[in-house]
Amino acid sequence: MDPQLTSQIVPSEETARIEECMARLVEDTGGNYALLLDKSGQVIAAQGDGNRQDITALGALIAGTFASSREVAKLLREKDFRMLFQQGVRENIFIALIEEQWILTIIFNKGTHIGLVKVLAKKATDELAVVLDRVRQAHKQRDEVLGSSFRTSMEDTIDLLFRD
Amino acid sequence: MALINVASREIHCKIVYYGPGMGGKTSNLQYIHKQVPKEARGDLLSIATETERTLFFDFLPLDLGKVRNFQTRFHLYTVPGQVLYERTRTAVLNGADGVVFVADSQRSKLEENVDSLRELARKLKEQNRRIGDFPIVLQYNKRDLPENQINSIPDLDRYLNSPNWPRYEAVAPIGVGVIDTLKAISKLVISKL
Numbered sequence: 001m002d003p004q005l006t007s008q009i010v011p012s013e014e015t016a017r018i019e020e021c022m023a024r025l026v027e028d029t030g031g032n033y034a035l036l037l038d039k040s041g042q043v044i045a046a047q048g049d050g051n052r053q054d055i056t057a058l059g060a061l062i063a064g065t066f067a068s069s070r071e072v073a074k075l076l077r078e079k080d081f082r083m084l085f086q087q088g089v090r091e092n093i094f095i096a097l098i099e100e101q102w103i104l105t106i107i108f109n110k111g112t113h114i115g116l117v118k119v120l121a122k123k124a125t126d127e128l129a130v131v132l133d134r135v136r137q138a139h140k141q142r143d144e145v146l147g148s149s150f151r152t153s154m155e156d157t158i159d160l161l162f163r164d
Numbered sequence: 165m166a167l168i169n170v171a172s173r174e175i176h177c178k179i180v181y182y183g184p185g186m187g188g189k190t191s192n193l194q195y196i197h198k199q200v201p202k203e204a205r206g207d208l209l210s211i212a213t214e215t216e217r218t219l220f221f222d223f224l225p226l227d228l229g230k231v232r233n234f235q236t237r238f239h240l241y242t243v244p245g246q247v248l249y250e251r252t253r254t255a256v257l258n259g260a261d262g263v264v265f266v267a268d269s270q271r272s273k274l275e276e277n278v279d280s281l282r283e284l285a286r287k288l289k290e291q292n293r294r295i296g297d298f299p300i301v302l303q304y305n306k307r308d309l310p311e312n313q314i315n316s317i318p319d320l321d322r323y324l325n326s327p328n329w330p331r332y333e334a335v336a337p338i339g340v341g342v343i344d345t346l347k348a349i350s351k352l353v354i355s356k357l
Contacts, residue, residue: 007166015171040259042167042176060223067255155353
C-alpha cells in the first residue's frame with residue numbers, strides 16, 4: 001500500500017463481510033465481544049453484547065498496548081508480537097495482528113478455552129487479511145465517497161463547534 | 165491514517181500532540197475537554213504517573229456530528245514528553261493524521277524543543293510519512309511568562325519553524341491559543357483526507 005495514502009476507505013460490502021466473520025467468531029468461541037481496530041486505534045467493526053459504551057476508549061487503549069508491545073519486540077530483536085493475551089478475573093482479552101494494519105480483539109470469559117480462541121482467531125485473521133487486501137487494492141477517490149463539498153462543510157462545522 | 169467507513173458512514177482522524185516534557189500538551193487537552201460542548205466530547209482518558217506526568221498518553225475523542233451525512237470523529241492524543249519514553253512516543257504516533265507540536269517558549273527549553281522536533285521528523289520518516297506534506301501545526305506555549313525568561317517569536321521561528329508551518333502563541337492552562345491551534349490542525353487534516 002502507498003504509505004502516503006492518507007485515508008483508508010472501507011466499502012459497505014467489505015464491512016458486511018467483516019461483520020459476518022466476526023459474528024461467526026463470537027458465536028463459535030462463545031466469546032462476549034469482538035472488535036476490529038485499525039492500528040491507530042479506530043474501531044472498524046464490533047460484534048457481540050451491545051452494552052459496551054466504552055469501545056472508543058477500549059480501541060485507543062488496545063491499539064496503544066499493541067503498538068507498545070511492538071516496540072518491546074524491537075528491543076528483543078523480534079519483528080513484532082503477533083498475539084497478546086490479557087487475563088482478568090472475569091474476562092480475558094485475546095489480541096491478534098492482521099497484516100501490520102488491523103488488530104482483532106476478542107473478549108471472552110472463563111467459559112471459553114484460550115486454545116479454542118487461538119485456533120478460531122487464526123482462521124478469522126486469515127479471512128480478514130483477504131478482506132484487508134481488497135480494501136487496500138480498491139481504495140476509491142475521496143471525492144467519490146465524500147462528495148466535493150465535504151471539506152467546506154467540515155470547515156464550517158469546525159468553526160461552529162470549536163470556540164472559546 | 166484516517167479511516168472512512170462507508171457502511172456506517174463514519175470518518176475517524178487521529179491528531180497527536182507532540183513536544184518536550186512539561187510543555188503543556190496535557191493542558192491543551194484539558195482545556196479542550198472543558199471548552200467543547202458536552203455532546204461533542206467523550207471522557208478525557210489519562211494514563212499518568214502518580215505525579216500526574218503522562219506515562220503513556222492522554223486521549224480525548226471529539227465527535228463533530230454529521231457532516232454531509234458522515235459522522236466525523238477526531239481522536240486527540242498526547243505523547244509522554246520525557247526523554248525516557250521515546251519508544252512510547254513511537255507507539256502513540258502510529259497512524260497519526262496530523263501533529264500539533266507544543267513548544268515550550270522558555271529560553272532554558274530551546275534545546276529540548278529542537279531535539280523533540282528532530283525526533284518527530286525522524287519518527288515520521290520511519291513511518292514512511294513525508295514531513296513536507298504531513299499536517300503539522302506549531303504552538304508556542306507559556307507566552308505569559310516574563311519576557312526575559314522566554315524566547316522571542318522570531319527566535320522560535322528561526323529554530324523551530326523553517327518549514328513555515330502555521331503557528332500559534334498560547335497559554336494552554338487558560339486556553340489562550342488552544343482552540344485556534346485545534347481548528348488549524350483539524351482543517352489541515354481534513355484537507356489531506
